[in-house]
Amino acid sequence: MKKSLRVRIVSTFIIIVLASLFLSFGITSLFSERKVTLEQQFLTITGDIATLLDLTDPDQRDKVMDILSDYHIYGAVIKEGSELPFSLTETKVSPLFQSTTSEPLFLDIEKGPNPVRLIGVPNIDNSGSSLILKMDFTGFLEIMQRILLVGLFIVLLIGSFLILLAAHYIVEPVKRLTSAAKEMATGNLTVRLKHKKKxxxxxxxxxxxHMASELQKIDKMREDFVSNVSHEIQSPITSIRGFTVAIRDGIIPADRQKEHLEIIYQETLRLSKLSDHLLRLASLDSEHHPYHPVKYRLDEQLRRVILVAEPLWTEKNLDIELDLQACPVKADHDLFEQVWQNLINNAIKYSDEDGVIEVIMEVNDLAVRVHITDTGKGIPEIDLPHIFDRFYMVDKARSQSDGGNGLGLSIARKIVELHDCKIEVKSTEGKGTCFTVSIPL
Structure with missing residues (x-):
């Protein structure tokens, strides 16, 4: 059976209260049995009454005793050999007539917190008369116990009512959270909880x-991702389909078919590149991507990547300026080679002819920083926050004509973050762009 949080809170409170009451009674009883007795109080009261009777005229003593009886204190003044009250025996009262002082003493042998006691005071008026008192506080103690029990019961009721209110205060936000979570589970990511709680x-x-906002952003990214992938795949497929149908149906003359076959080939390369990038991103996003850090010379890796790209930068007559230092790093060699290829190819792609590309290394005791700077047209400030987003392209027409798909920088950032490194970009429109990768040593 399912128990609500409110029921658990109230039940816990009641159990704690009841357990506290039982423990209190038990501890009180134990304490009373060991430490607390009424003997001293009985003796004090008896001594005061004896003093009062000693000061009272013998003819008025009966009236005093009648008044004391209203307080459950009964007494009698006796002499040796007279009739004994309260069913006492000669043995019990003999200490009264043998005592040489007038100090009160108990005539019964019971010990402990007994509310009914028989007490005698020898020679109360120096005439040999002794006072015997029977004190019965049973009724008083019963009344006090009833008052205590009623008070505790009222405390329990009031406490239960207050804990119900407190439970509502505690459970209400939990119920709101549960309802909102169920609403979110249906796909409504716009649900938000308004509150003033601190x-x-x-x-x-x-x-x-915050979680709902982040999920909404992720869902939007997912939708954009699916839309972009669909577009990136559909565009070359449409071209391939159109040209193959045109060639098949003889619409394109034979002397121009080679040109269109080249377009079909380039579109297949574009699809293959897109597929490779998507697989690489999916692998990097997972927790099982192969990661094999080794120690190697970073400057040698950069020289090799630039050398491989030589046909691209010589075609645009670009000057490559290097300022490299011998610097060993520990990283996944193949993954970081992908980073440098993406950044350098981008610098070449977006540089104008006869431009300059700088690759500079800064090394200190903590890290090495690699700056890759071009003299291209730069990135508009409004686009800078998004350049690492998947499928984001500043100049879509130029990127697609060059075979780009907006995934290169996303892959580069993912690899850099996988190594706990950092990638930054600075750009001035019309002057160029600088990417900086920081690698801890």
């Missing part, structure tokens, strides 16, 4: 709202 529940609701 406690832990307020923090929990703020965290829920």
């Amino acid at each position: 406690d832990e529940f307020g923090e929990l609701m703020d965290s829920f709202n």
Whole structure:
């Protein structure tokens, strides 16, 4: 059977209260048995009454005793050999007539917190008369116990009512969170919780709202990703389909078919490149991507990547300026080679003819920083926050004509983050762009 949080809170409170009551009674009883007795109080009261009777005229003593009986204190003044009250025996009262002082003494042998006691005071008026008192506080103690029990019961009722209110205060935000979570599970990521709480529940609701916002962003990214992938795949497929149908149906003359076959070939390369990039991103996103860090010379790797790209930068008559230092790093060699290829190819792609590309290394005791700077047209400030987003292209027409798909920088950043490194970009429109990769040593 499912128990609500409210029921658990109230039940816990009641159990704690009841357990506390039982423990209190038990501890009180134990304490009373060991430490607390009424003997001293009985003796004090008896001594005061004896003094009062000693000061009272013998003819008025009966009236005093009648008044004391209203307080459950009964007494009698006896002499040796007279009739004994309260069913006492000669043996029990003999200490009264043998005592040489007038100090009160108990005539019964019971010990402990007994509310009914028989006490005698020898020679109360120096005439040989002794006072015997029977004190019965049973009724008083019963009344006090009833008052105590009623008070505890009222405390339990009031406490239960207050804990119900407190439970509602505690459970209500939990129920709101549960309802919002169920709403979100249906696909509604716009749900938010409004509140004015400053406690832990307020923090929990703020965290829920932040989670919902992040999920909404991720969902939007997913939708954009699917849309972009569909577009990137559909565009070359449409070209391939159109040209193959035209060639098959004889619409394109034979002397121009080679040109269109080249276009079909380039589109297949574009699809293959897109497929490779998507697989690389999916692998990097997973927790099982192969990662094999080794120690190697970073400067040699950069020289090799630039050398491989020589046909691209010589075609545009670009000057490559290098300022490299011998620097060993520990990283995944193949993955970082992908980073440098993407960054350098981008610098070549977006540089104008006769431009300059600089590759500079800065090395200190903590890290090595690699700056790759071009003299291209730069990136507009509005586009800078998005250049690492998947499928984001500043100049879509130029990127697609060059076979780009907007995934290169996303892959580069993913690889850099996988190594706990950092990639930054600075750009001035019309002057060029600088990418900086920082690698801890």
